[in-house]
Amino acid sequence: MKVLALLGSPRRNGNTSLLLDQYLKGITAANKDVKITRIFLQEKKIQNCSACEACRKTTIGKCTIKDDMQELYPLFWKADMVIYATPVYWWGVSAQLKAFMDRCYALGLIEDSFAGKKVTLLMTYGGELPNKGPGLIKTAFAEICDYKNMDLVHVYGVCTDDYMPAAENTKALNDVYEMGMNV
Numbered sequence: 001m002k003v004l005a006l007l008g009s010p011r012r013n014g015n016t017s018l019l020l021d022q023y024l025k026g027i028t029a030a031n032k033d034v035k036i037t038r039i040f041l042q043e044k045k046i047q048n049c050s051a052c053e054a055c056r057k058t059t060i061g062k063c064t065i066k067d068d069m070q071e072l073y074p075l076f077w078k079a080d081m082v083i084y085a086t087p088v089y090w091w092g093v094s095a096q097l098k099a100f101m102d103r104c105y106a107l108g109l110i111e112d113s114f115a116g117k118k119v120t121l122l123m124t125y126g127g128e129l130p131n132k133g134p135g136l137i138k139t140a141f142a143e144i145c146d147y148k149n150m151d152l153v154h155v156y157g158v159c160t161d162d163y164m165p166a167a168e169n170t171k172a173l174n175d176v177y178e179m180g181m182n183v
């Protein structure tokens with residue numbers, strides 16, 4: 001199984017990173033035959049989609065913007081599972097993750113570039129529930145997965161700032177570890 005793990009937080013060692021790592025540890029513990037590629041999106045050069053539509057009209061399936069997405073496209077395409085880990089920013093995903101997702105528009109005409117993948121969504125957020133941010137992102141991912149015939153296997157969110165840092169949240173760390181083991 002090939003897993004592409006995307007860290008959407010700009011903080012390399014923040015809450016979202018920790019949550020992602022626990023989930024990956026769970027996957028590794030339970031699956032011997034797994035290849036995980038973990039990408040820290042913040043350090044990648046990913047321009048915003050320019051909506052030039054070349055990927056749909058001329059280059060079909062290929063984005064003409066020459067940046068780090070060119071190395072990420074094959075990783076996404078070949079992945080059996082994609083893990084999206086993001087802090088909630090303004091009731092949505094981080095800009096780093098959104099840029100990646102928008103650029104995946106280029107793969108839209110390639111058959112099976114999305115279909116059949118397992119998807120996991122991990123979120124951290126500052127405001128305690130009821131906080132509509134995580135729910136809105138979950139709804140968006142459910143729609144995306146439905147549209148692209150992907151299987152949203154796990155969704156997990158945890159409050160950090162107003163509650164406690166993920167590093168001290170034993171329950172959250174155990175929860176995601178066990179979720180990872182059940183991939």
Ligand SMILES: Cc1cc2nc3c(=O)[nH]c(=O)nc-3n(C[C@H](O)[C@H](O)[C@H](O)COP(=O)(O)O)c2cc1C
Pocket residue numbers: 009010011014015016017087088089090091092124125126127128131133160161
């Ligand atoms: C630009 C920005 C926007 C944010 N917007 C929200 C928000 O809309 N809702 C929320 O609950 N927390 C919000 N937060 C708090 C973060 O989601 C929270 O601190 C998160 O755990 C940070 O993850 P990290 O430790 O990986 O950086 C925001 C933080 C930043 C920096």
